[in-house]
Each structure stands twice: as C-alpha cells, then as structure tokens.
Amino acid sequence: MSTTCRMSVCPRHSASASGTGTCGLATCRELSLTGHQLAEALGNAVDAKDHSTHFHSEEVAEISRILALHLGMNEDEAETIHIAGHLHDIGKIGIPDAVLRKPGPLTDDEWNIIQQHPRMGADIVRPIAALAPQNGIAGMILHHHERLDGSGYPHGLSGQAIPIGARIIAVADSLSAMLQPRPYCRPKTFSQAYADVLRLAGTKYDPEVVNALTRGKDIIAATFPAMRRAAGLPTTAAPAQPCRAPQRPQPLELIS
Template identity: 40%
Template sequence: MYQNIYHHFVRHLLLNYLIGSSIAVLGVGGILIFSTLDLSFIEIRVMFFILFTSAMVMGICEYIVFRKHTKIIRNILCSKYPTYIECKLAFIHTHRFPLLTVKRIIGPHFLGLSIPAITLALLCIRLEWLDMPRDYVVYASIGALLIAGMHAFIEYFLTTRAIQPVLASLQDFSKEVHGQPLSLEGDVLVSIRTKFLLSALFIGIFPVLLFSLATQVRLDEMHLEDNLPDFWNWAFIILLVAAIFSSFGAFLLFRDIIQPINTLLKGMKDVKENQLVPAKELYGDEFSNVISGFNSMVQGLKERNETNRLLLESFYQTLSTALDARDPYTAGHSLRVSEFSILIGRKANLSLEQLEQLKNTALLHDIGKIGVRDDVLLKDGKLTDEEFDQIKLHPVLGANILEQVLPKEAMSNLIPGVRSHHERFDGYGYPDRLSGTEIPLFGRIIAVADAYDAMTSDRPYRKGMTTSRALSILQSGKGTQWDPQFVDCFLAIMEEREGNALIASSI
C-alpha cells in the first residue's frame, strides 16, 4: 500500500513540475522571448535548438538531484519494517520537501538551463546564426533567473499539497506499527510571514520586473514612433500573462492558508459531535503548532471522557451491588443478565456503542426493586396479588430513579430499557402494555436474558430449572412473551456453547 502512495507521490510531483514549467518557462518565458524578439525563421529554429538542448541538460541535472531528494522517502515507503527513527527522519524530510524543491529549481533547474543556453547563444551570435546584441544574453540571464524564481514559487505551493498524503501515511504507519505519533514538535520550517512577504514579491514585483526587462528589449527592436499600435498590442499580451500568473500565485497562497483553517473547522465540528479524532500534522508553518495544540485538546477530551466513562461504570456497578446487598437471594443476577444481554446483542449485530449502552441498561434493569418494601421483596413464599402488584412497580420506579441522575443525557439511553424489560411481545406485559417493536430494543433483549437467568437460578422456595427446560420455555414463548429474533439469537448462542463444551470434553 505504501509503495503505491510513493508512486502516486512521484507522479504528482512530475505533474506539478509540468504545470509549473508550462506556466513559468514555456508560458511566461516563451511568450517573452518570441513576442519580444524580432526573429527570422532560421533564428527561431536556432532558438528552439538552444532551448531544447538546454532543457535536456537541465532535465538530467534535476533528475539526479530529484532522485537524491526522494531517496529517504522511497526507502521508508518501500521498506517493510522501517524503525521509528527512520519514520521520524522521513517525516521531517518530507516536510522539508517543498524547500528542497525550491533549491532544486533555483539550482540545477536554473543553472542547468541558463549556463548551456548562455553558452550556446553566445556561440551562435559569434557564428552569426543569431543576429542580436550580446547585451540580450545578459537580459536573458536576468529573465531566466526571474522565471526560475516564479517557477520555484509555483512549485513550492504545489509540492506542499503533494506531500500531504505521504505525511498522513507516515503518521498512520508509525502509530500502527510503533505506537508512537510523528510530529515536528513545534519546529516552523517556513513561517506564514515569510510566505506572505515572498508571495507579495513574486506576485507583485516579479511580473513588473519581467515586463520592464522585456520592454527594454522590445524598444531596442522597434521604432516606437512608427509602431506605437504594435507596441501596445504586445504590451497588452505581456501584461495579461503577468496578471494570469499573479492571479494563479494568489490562488496558491490562498489555498495554502485556507486548507489548515478548514481542517481545524472540521475538527472543531467533529469535537462538537463528540467525534474526538486528532488532525493530521501536514503543515510546516505556524499551523503546525495550532494543529498540535488542537490535538492536545482532543487527547485531553478523550482522557476526560474515559474518566467519565469509568465513573459511570463505577456508578452502575455500585447501584447493582447495592441492589444485590438488599436482596441476597438474587445476588449476581444483574451481572449475569448483563452478560447474557451482551451476547444476544452481539449476535444481533448491534454496534459497539449500542452494546455498551445495553450492558449498562441490563446492569440497572432491576434497580427499581430498591423502592419495593422488604416484606414483599424478601418474601420466601408465593406473593399475593397485592404484593405482586408492588413488584410490578419496579420498572417504573427504576426509570424514575434514573431520571433523577444528572446530567440527564447520561441516563437517557438506559431509561427505556429499564422501564420496558417486563413488557411482553403480545402486549400483555407491564407497565405500559406495549407490543411488538413498540417495546424499546434493549427492553426486548433484556427480557430474554432476564427470563432465562430467573428460570435457571435457585430461590429459597424453589430450585432453578435445567438449561434445557428453560430454553424450551423460551422457545415456546417466541412471539407471545418474547421477541422471536432475540430468542433465536439466545438459542443459537446456547447451542454454540454446548457444542464447544462437547468438543472440549472430547479433547
């Protein structure tokens, strides 16, 4: 997978290079040369030869340096078991890649193009293949430097975008394999202030310098008083090219600034929805510190949520234990019902969040029995009708108890299951005589688990049923007392348990 990311990264860089070269070298440079100079057909061919030869030399020089710059990234993404230190070095190197791109363009790109071009141009002038003053070569050298700067400016922002999938992959790999995050640890490779200052220079001043340079050559080539309309037509083309370049540069700068802002806005929206996902550290400017601070906040919220979860777990366990202490004959009942409910929930493909809520609902399903009188709750014999009516109040009492817990949202998902775990599928249950899928999901699941544990548990006045007898009663009560889907889930679970037990005993 990471090899594919590297190959995609290289293709992206090559595409960026073609875009940057087309805009800066071919677009701006080509238009300036061939619209400014008054060349014959033969001289145009000579100029194409000079540019083509120089471009070949430049390409070879850049390829050598490019291979060197991508070596570290290639070694990591194409390696099966890079160490954490290697990942860290590759992460920092990738962050520096836009700066390396600028150096590559100002270095082998500019020198690889300009030195052969200047040499060939002077040679052609000496051989009289080109009819132009040697001063034009100096102007061309200055223009080439300006164009290389414009190209580097474009490539910097395009490369900043291209490295982001690589940075994200390195962070994922390090977290997955080494369990450690990757970070610049507050280092700012290029400040936002520097970006704005240099961008203003390239967007505003460089096109003016190029226009001034081209105008100087153009005025030398023509008699202004005789060709004023042609001059203004030419000037319009040059100014249009400069305006397009400036607009494109401004767009790149805007995108570089707005992307991390959008990342933070999305992260804050996720936090608001309680989706605590850290943001990827994809930026080498001050936004790196902002993202790092945001991630620290997310980690703090995760730790706080985990603390709150543990407190709630402890609260549920405490209430369940308090009930067991009140009624020692049913000690452990709530815990067993919770375990059975989770098994049914998993079989029914409930989500992890639903399983967590189901477990806690089942732990507290009988909490209302705390409000039942001792002489009724602890009675050894058969209950009278009046006493049974007292027992039947416990789902409502339990729901009322949980409604008093603050914050209310902590218990809101548990209350329906607690209130409805004695409803019957055929509508003859209590307290609300709900039927079918009107009964809340957790109530239907807990009803099956609660019935099985009640039937198979010993009481002072009777011995618990056998598993097979209890399962037979559940089977016969499908669609009347209990939800058929969850009875089938429980029967399948018990059948699997029995099968596993037989296999273990045979071994």
C-alpha cells in the first residue's frame, strides 16, 4: 500500500508540486523505528564486546535524549541524538580486545589505538546516507570525545566547533561511565558523578548542556536505576574509590 512521504532523501520519493511523494515501501515511522532498533542492537554489540560497559550505550542514548529535550530541542532532533548515543562507541568493534579490556595502564601505542574509535565509528556509519552528514550522526560519533577547551580527540576541536549533538553525548557518556564499574574504578554515586560534571562545566563540557543536566537531574537520576532494574543489573554503587586510570593520566571522562 502506498504511503505519503515528505522525506526527500527516500530513494523512492517522487516530488510533486506540493513537495510530497508516494512510495510502496514501509512508512517513515516504520523505517525510523527499524533504524532505531538497528542502532540499539549495534550499541548492544559493542557493550557485549567489553563486559565492563554493560548497558552503557543504552544509558548514553537515553540520557542524551533527555538532555536534548531539556535544551529545547524538538522530538525529531532529540531522537537523532538518541540514535547517535546508541552508536557513539560503535568504533570500539575495531579495537583489539587485549587493549579494550586491559585492566592496567596502557602504553602510549595502546592509548593511541583507543583514540581511534571515534574515527572508526564515523567511518562505519558513513556509508549509510542518512547518517553520513558531518553535522549529523556520523559527526556526533566522530567528535563525542572532543572537549570544550580543545583537550579532547580526535581533532582537538573546541567550543562551538564541536557539533551540539557531540557536546550532549559527551556529558551523557561521562555520566554513564562514572556510574558503571570498570576494571580500574568503582562506580560513583549519581551525586558524585553529577558534581564531577558540574565542576568541569565551561572547561571540558558545554555549560548549556550541563545546565540542561541540572534542569533534568531528578529525571536522569531516576532513569539510571530504572533502566538497570529492567536489565537485571545492580542499581546501587559501592563507595567510590580513587580510579586507577587505564591510560597515562587521562581522566575517566576522556576514555568512556
């Protein structure tokens, strides 16, 4: 059955004077749902590769969506960032297990390998036309480890040069990482992790995104345990201990 479609990127789109077209493919809603499910499945595959990051991509995706909405973005924009959150670490599929799962300090060469995962991830999704634009999902994946002061990677971008979606994912990614047990670090409580992000607002993180985190803090604080209960994971953190960073001295927010 034909459906009306306004998506000019659709390969079956036929333009008319009104700018609409019809096609015999699945509806845009169905295609969007399928794309989201695929992104979720790929994110789960990455999390399965590194057992210290259980459910990490799912958390980053959901928290990124909440942050985007609290920044005033519309549902479509928030959904795009949500999908990018699922896929942000897809490049870790290309990182050797011996490096990704290493519990102790990494060598310089190993750290350089870890830093390739955003570039690998962007390259993986770029053949998909809808994900390819530099200011779209591929760009969010590529730049989610950039930091506001230019201290991130892979390109050392700073400030507004970092795509807004990547700035959102950076906060969600760091928050989730600090709340999860890692081989080199016990999880922090939400209050501890939030305080760390707040302390780095304006240097590592976009202060507007951190303000959105503050506005949505109660929702986000409740979201983590709810998601973890649904996944059968522990919902409370052991008392935090100083992290044994697995890289030469790189803070956790750069290695999540």
